[in-house]
Amino acid sequence: MIQAGSPLFEFSLENQYGESITSSDLSRGRVLVVFYPWAFSRVCGSELAELQQNYQYFVDRQVRLAAISVDHKFTLRNYAEHLGIEFDLLADFWPHGEAAQLAQAFDAQRGVATRLTLYIVDGIVREVFSSSMTKPREFDGYVRAVEASLQAE
Numbered sequence: 001m002i003q004a005g006s007p008l009f010e011f012s013l014e015n016q017y018g019e020s021i022t023s024s025d026l027s028r029g030r031v032l033v034v035f036y037p038w039a040f041s042r043v044c045g046s047e048l049a050e051l052q053q054n055y056q057y058f059v060d061r062q063v064r065l066a067a068i069s070v071d072h073k074f075t076l077r078n079y080a081e082h083l084g085i086e087f088d089l090l091a092d093f094w095p096h097g098e099a100a101q102l103a104q105a106f107d108a109q110r111g112v113a114t115r116l117t118l119y120i121v122d123g124i125v126r127e128v129f130s131s132s133m134t135k136p137r138e139f140d141g142y143v144r145a146v147e148a149s150l151q152a153e
Contacts, residue, residue: 001104002118006125009102013068013090016077021066021088027123030063030149032142035105037112037133039071039079039089047115047136052085054139061146066090070097070112107133119145 002009012022026033036047048067051058058065065087069076076089092099097113100106105116115137119127127145131137 001116001130002102002125002128004125004128008118008120008123008125009099011099011102013092013099014073015088015090016073016080016085018073021090023123026064026066026120029122030061030146031120032058032063032065032145033118033120034065034067034137035100035103035113035116035118036067036069037107037110037114039069039075040082043134043136045083048085048089049083050136050139051087051142052083055086057143058146061150063146064088068092068099068113070100105130117141117145119149121149 008023008027010023012020015021051065068090070092072093073091076091080089092113097106100113103116103118105114107114114130115133116130117137118125126149129141
């Protein structure tokens with residue numbers, strides 16, 4: 001798995017609107033990258049809904065959110081509209097799971113991303129945490145990562 005202190009790997013993915021988002025775009029400032037297995041699944045939906053419900057917390061702290069799954073951009077657009085998501089949902093659709101593989105967050109048996117979170121500050125991974133496929137990540141983990149980086153400034 002990618003480690004804290006590593007630079008963000010290079011990639012280019014389309015968001016739910018077909019806009020290209022690159023690793024360079026996510027290498028400026030504070031960024032929370034959330035890999036998740038499937039759109040429209042119960043656990044993923046609850047995680048992303050919780051991030052959306054707390055979106056203002058991240059905006060207030062100038063943290064950009066980006067969530068990555070192997071779903072197609074058209075699926076992600078429908079998913080974003082369904083959940084009212086205001087942040088980028090990135091399609092790691094083709095080559096299938098390439099960004100997840102670079103993060104070592106790809107379950108090859110299932111063909112999906114695992115639940116891995118990268119908290120990045122100015123292109124350097126500062127925090128890495130995850131949970132099992134069947135358990136949502138604790139929101140407190142996101143808060144601890146953000147608050148620790150703000151205190152370090």
